Structures are given as C-alpha cells and as structure tokens.
Amino acid sequence: MNRELTANDQAERLAAELVRFNSVFIRLAGPAEIGFSNLSIVHTLHERGPSRLSDLLDTERIKQPALSAAVNRLVADGLVTRSRDPQDGRASILQLTAAGEQLVRTRQERRVSGLQHLIERLPQSEMGSISSAITLLAALMDAHRMTEGTDSE
C-alpha cells in the first residue's frame, strides 16, 4: 500500500507540475491570430488529413452550427478548402491549404525553439530525463487511447 500512496502522490505532483508548466508551454507558440476553436480545427485537420464537418464534431468542443461558421471563416482566411464529396452529396470534404499547413508548422517551430531555449538552461543532471519524459508522455497517451470509449462521455 506504500505503492498506492506513492502512485497517488505522483499523480498529484505530476498534475500540479503539468498545470504550471502548461501555462508557460501554451504561450510558446505565440499569439494565435485566429481564435482557439479555429486553431483547434486547423490542428485536427493537420493530424487527420481531409475530413468532413461531422468528423470534426467529435473532437472539437463546439456544435454543428458553430463549427460550420468556424470553417467558413477558415476558408475565407485561406487556411482550409471545402469541396463536395462526390460519393455523398450531403458531405463536405475539408482540407488544409498550404497556408493552413504552414500555420501549424510555424507554431510548432516556435514551440520547439522556445523549448530548446529552456532545455539549454537545464542543469546537466536533467538532460537525461528528457527522453524518458518523451516516452512517458507517449505511454500516457497510449494508456488514454485504451480507456477511450469505456469512459462516460
């Protein structure tokens, strides 16, 4: 049960540190220009490739009409293209433009650059823990995928 206590303790500390670190990390990519929701849509399209509106509905935390409007904005901004699905007349196919891909890439580059500056200032003793942190985060994501669908909502 010492192990139980330790596991809970670790979750507490990890959560606390993640919250604090995130407040810094999320700003590394710089100001968004486009809103959070729009950014999230662009990001999701980047990860998934061409998708329909209803595919995005599952991940984006907004409702259909808001999503529709958001996509219209993104199209107007030249970040996304809409085309009709020849297989299904009801569906639109959404896809990032080159500018949309560039936006994602630029933000990620800024994050990397900011993170690099921080890493350079790390004490030598911490350098080794970076790669284990990377695999830890990946493992936590795997663990999350395993629980998806079994959780309510």
Added chain:
Amino acid sequence: MNRELTANDQAERLAAELVRFNSVFIRLAGPAEIGFSNLSIVHTLHERGPSRLSDLLDTERIKQPALSAAVNRLVADGLVTRSRDPQDGRASILQLTAAGEQLVRTRQERRVSGLQHLIERLPQSEMGSISSAITLLAALMDAHRMTEGTDSE
C-alpha cells in the same frame, strides 16, 4: 555537434508529445462551467492570494474593462469577493471565496484522478520515469523564470 542535433531533436519530440498529451490533459478537469478567462482569474487568485485588478492584468490575457467585467461575474457567482483597499482608495482587493477555492480544488482533484487512471495503465517500465518527469518539468519552469524579462514581451 552531435549533441546539438540531439538537443534540437529532443525539443522537437518533446514539443510534439506535449501538444498531443495536452489535448487529453486539459480535458481531465472536465468542462469549465465558467469561461476560460474566468477560470484563469480564479486560478491566478488561488496561486497568488488576494490581489488587485491591475495585478491580474499582467498575467491574464485580457484588457482592463474585460477583466473588470469578468470579476463582476465571478463576484455574482460567489467565487470572488471585492473589498476596497483602506490604504489606497483607488484599488480593489480581490480574493477567492471558499467556493472559489473549492472550484480550483475540485478541478485539480479531477486531473489527479484522471492522471492516476492513466498511470495505473502504464507499463511497469515507465513507472520510474514519472518522478524524473516531475523534476524535469520543475526544472524547465525554473529555466523559464530565469529567462523572464529578458525576452521581448
């Protein structure tokens, strides 16, 4: 210079994993009920204790009128109290109520609980990397504090 390449590579991978993991992590606390900005204000008051509006202005990413209105909402919701500073007639002192503190606590508990579920599903090989990840995150925060003020904006 092999070390240079590795450092950049690590920053890239860490940034990518953090972005992906965050999309899960930020949802662990559940829906906000109150908006993002309001939540951020509550969180900041929790971390700093009693503050004035202009203290919050530095950290919150909104302007004075929006901050003022947001605080009014929080007061109406019973999460924050305003009182005048007897030392300075211009200033309001903002402070979390018990309900406000409870909100922060509840959200953190949900994060911890969600994280614990994920940790329980980790392969044994990753269990050891949690505590090193905690110290890494803390070290990265320290590194960030060192660079604050030297960066533009």
Added chain:
DNA sequence: CGGATGTCAGTCGGACTGATATAA
C-alpha cells in the same frame, strides 16, 4: 418518409477600443 449532414436565424456571453470618473 426517416436518418444523417449541413445551414439559417435569433440570442447571448464575453472580448475589444475609446472615453470617462475618482483617488494618489
């Protein structure tokens, strides 16, 4: 016609800018 996909209309919260009141 029934279910899925997407849009239209009206409303509302919450941000912004610019002007303004009050205290130091």
Added chain:
DNA sequence: CTTATATCAGTCTGACTGACATCC
C-alpha cells in the same frame, strides 16, 4: 495637473438553441 485605477458605452467575434433544407 498627471498618473494610476477602475468603469461605462458601443461594437464585434464566436458560441448556443431551434428550425430548416438537402441528400441517401
């Protein structure tokens, strides 16, 4: 008077709900 602190007024972006059009 000038600066700091906070609010008021008007506008705008982007979310929501509910009704509706369109295609399978």
